[in-house]
Amino acid sequence: MRTKHVGIRKFVNEQPVLLLFISFVMILIFVKPTFVSINNIKNVLIDVSIYGVAALAMTIAIITGAFDLSISANFAWGQIFFCFLLNRWGETPGAMVAALVVMLLSCMLVGAFNGFVVVFLKVHAFIATMATGIIVKGISLVFTGGNMISTSNPFIKAMGRGTFLGLSYLTYIFIGFVLLAHYVMKYTRYGRSLYATGGNRKVAELSGVNVKFTRFSIFLILGFASGISGAMFVCLMRAGSVLYGTDLALTCVAATVVGGTPLTGGKGNVLRTVLGILLIYVLYKGLAFLGLQGYYNTMIRGAVLLSVVALDAFMTRKERW
Amino acid sequence: MKSNAIVSNKKKAVGFLREWGLILAIILITIVATIIRPAFLSWANMLNILRAYSTIGIASFGMAYAVIGGGMDLSIGSTISLTAVVTMLIVNGATVGTVTPASTALLVLLVGILIGATIGAINGAIIAAVNGKLAESFIITYAMQIVVGAVAQAIVKGHFQAAQYRAGLFKQFGIGFTPVIFMLTTAIIMQYVLVKTKYGRSLYFLGSSMGVAKMSGLKVKKIRFLTHVICGMCAGLAGVIVVARVGSASVLQGQNYELDALVCVAIGGTSLDGGNGSIMRTLLGVMVIGFMMTALNILGVQSNAQLIVRGAIIVLAVALDVLNKSMKLKEVAQ
Numbered sequence: 001m002r003t004k005h006v007g008i009r010k011f012v013n014e015q016p017v018l019l020l021f022i023s024f025v026m027i028l029i030f031v032k033p034t035f036v037s038i039n040n041i042k043n044v045l046i047d048v049s050i051y052g053v054a055a056l057a058m059t060i061a062i063i064t065g066a067f068d069l070s071i072s073a074n075f076a077w078g079q080i081f082f083c084f085l086l087n088r089w090g091e092t093p094g095a096m097v098a099a100l101v102v103m104l105l106s107c108m109l110v111g112a113f114n115g116f117v118v119v120f121l122k123v124h125a126f127i128a129t130m131a132t133g134i135i136v137k138g139i140s141l142v143f144t145g146g147n148m149i150s151t152s153n154p155f156i157k158a159m160g161r162g163t164f165l166g167l168s169y170l171t172y173i174f175i176g177f178v179l180l181a182h183y184v185m186k187y188t189r190y191g192r193s194l195y196a197t198g199g200n201r202k203v204a205e206l207s208g209v210n211v212k213f214t215r216f217s218i219f220l221i222l223g224f225a226s227g228i229s230g231a232m233f234v235c236l237m238r239a240g241s242v243l244y245g246t247d248l249a250l251t252c253v254a255a256t257v258v259g260g261t262p263l264t265g266g267k268g269n270v271l272r273t274v275l276g277i278l279l280i281y282v283l284y285k286g287l288a289f290l291g292l293q294g295y296y297n298t299m300i301r302g303a304v305l306l307s308v309v310a311l312d313a314f315m316t317r318k319e320r321w
Numbered sequence: 322m323k324s325n326a327i328v329s330n331k332k333k334a335v336g337f338l339r340e341w342g343l344i345l346a347i348i349l350i351t352i353v354a355t356i357i358r359p360a361f362l363s364w365a366n367m368l369n370i371l372r373a374y375s376t377i378g379i380a381s382f383g384m385a386y387a388v389i390g391g392g393m394d395l396s397i398g399s400t401i402s403l404t405a406v407v408t409m410l411i412v413n414g415a416t417v418g419t420v421t422p423a424s425t426a427l428l429v430l431l432v433g434i435l436i437g438a439t440i441g442a443i444n445g446a447i448i449a450a451v452n453g454k455l456a457e458s459f460i461i462t463y464a465m466q467i468v469v470g471a472v473a474q475a476i477v478k479g480h481f482q483a484a485q486y487r488a489g490l491f492k493q494f495g496i497g498f499t500p501v502i503f504m505l506t507t508a509i510i511m512q513y514v515l516v517k518t519k520y521g522r523s524l525y526f527l528g529s530s531m532g533v534a535k536m537s538g539l540k541v542k543k544i545r546f547l548t549h550v551i552c553g554m555c556a557g558l559a560g561v562i563v564v565a566r567v568g569s570a571s572v573l574q575g576q577n578y579e580l581d582a583l584v585c586v587a588i589g590g591t592s593l594d595g596g597n598g599s600i601m602r603t604l605l606g607v608m609v610i611g612f613m614m615t616a617l618n619i620l621g622v623q624s625n626a627q628l629i630v631r632g633a634i635i636v637l638a639v640a641l642d643v644l645n646k647s648m649k650l651k652e653v654a655q
Binding site: 067117121122123124126127128130131132133134135136137138139141142145146250253263294295296298299301302303305306309310313314 | 470
């Protein structure tokens with residue numbers, strides 16, 4: 001009994017953001033029981049799957065003490081380039097795989113540039129990735145002339161529409177990446193080196209972790225994940241545009257923080273982020289369900305992000321002045 | 322001996338660039354642009370550039386304060402949009418016939434600065450309360466940008482507003498030399514405060530090391546709060562002037578202002594880590610960007626492609642700053 005009580009108190013103390021969110025969602029479900037319908041759950045899961053892959057990468061980055069604001073722009077570039085390549089190279093399986101690989105490589109190139117600037121030129125990750133984001137957005141705009149690129153590829157359509165055991169294919173892709181990320185972070189040498197780097201870079205270096213490589217590799221992972229998210233988004237929308245997914249980076253940060261991974265790095269868990277992004281999307285959908293549309297919804301999204309980050313900073317800050 | 326001489330020559334060159342690089346850049350851009358289009362070096366064009374970049378200048382000075390203090394304010398774009406929208410509503414509402422009364426012009430100036438100050442105060446209060454690091458002030462002010470942008474949307478329901486006035490003091494704010502005078506006055510006042518007052522000196526201290534500043538008895542929270550309020554006030558003023566200059570207002574008015582301000586501050590040699598920089602150098606940075614963007618326009622580079630240039634400039638400026646610092650450290654070590 002006693003240990004259970006202590007466990008609850010520990011949870012309340014350590015995870016105030018998560019607790020707040022769970023109670024919020026509970027209230028929402030209580031007020032509008034019709035919100036919990038099969039269709040709504042499926043839709044939320046699809047949205048979660050698409051942003052989720054990028055959120056996993058963002059969590060890993062935050063654990064390592066890195067950060068990437070350029071994934072929004074990279075996500076949009078991924079969609080655009082993927083659609084363009086699909087249209088250009090045709091509908092044979094080989095061509096589609098080639099399109100996916102080339103698109104992912106282009107996204108990882110952006111990541112590599114980020115990594116180079118942050119790790120080797122020693123520029124602050126926030127500023128460097130923000131600048132890269134602007135550059136990539138500019139490139140996407142020049143590439144498309146600001147227009148949307150759509151694709152009528154039947155396989156892509158089938159991927160976005162198809163279901164297996166009632167769940168969308170996209171959800172299974174996401175589950176696959178969750179398991180992979182969890183395995184890598186928990187059971188591999190590389191995953192542990194990521195935690196070590198985020199915890200204390202100097203100590204990690206002294207204990208034989210190749211910190212430069214670890215930090216550089218994170219940006220490649222971020223580029224790769226935003227490309228995968230972009231491809232999944234194309235399956236759903238069958239189009240790519242600069243305007244899609246501008247909120248990706250900050251939604252991923254919010255998901256990470258809601259899940260309970262602190263922005264200070266060295267701690268955290270990818271499975272928590274899955275819970276975080278699920279809660280965030282249930283909240284967003286719930287607000288829309290309650291009739292809050294358009295700019296009020298945007299306002300609340302901003303306010304959620306603001307309060308989550310502020311609360312996290314307030315709870316985790318050790319030096320109280 | 323010989324290698325020493327080379328090193329000191331190199332040092333001299335770097336030092337020269339550090340001091341005069343911006344002015345050199347302005348002169349170079351002017352020469353190149355003038356060769357391609359002789360009209361570039363005309364009085365009318367110079368005044369146009371100054372006027373067009375006056376609002377970005379005012380916003381940059383506020384941003385410079387935030388950056389010198391070791392923070393960042395990404396919410397100024399939306400602050401400008403919100404002030405612009407509110408200003409236009411008030412001015413159009415008060416316009417009799419086609420003339421805006423002088424009292425309204427002064428009123429909107431006050432209202433604009435107050436709106437900016439309020440948003441800055443909210444930013445500052447949150448960041449001071451949670452004792453936010455650079456990463457957190459980044460995300461908090463970015464979230465604030467989303468919220469304030471949505472508020473501006475809600476006020477005008479996304480509609481574009483055109484000016485209904487043809488004359489009056491408010492129109493005067495935006496034509497001729499007036500915006501430039503606004504910018505220069507703001508620059509002089511802010512530079513004075515930064516260099517001559519206790520607050521200004523503490524801002525540098527805070528930016529270089531917040532922990533040390535706290536231990537030496539500075540009221541860190543108060544200074545951070547005040548800095549964000551000042552940054553907001555600058556954005557508010559910029560929002561009013563931009564409406565007077567363009568003669569219309571929309572929720573997209575302030576789009577990319579935070580980026581432009583950041584670019585100008587970085588180009589002006591203010592380290593984005595905080596602790597150094599000046600308003601006068603930021604003003605030079607604004608001039609460089611103004612001249613360069615106008616030159617790019619003349620060369621026929623589209624606005625989408627200019628986005629790439631802007632991003633590249635940030636990376637370059639910050640990377641050079643980091644290089645500069647490590648060189649200085651080596652100098653000290655020698």
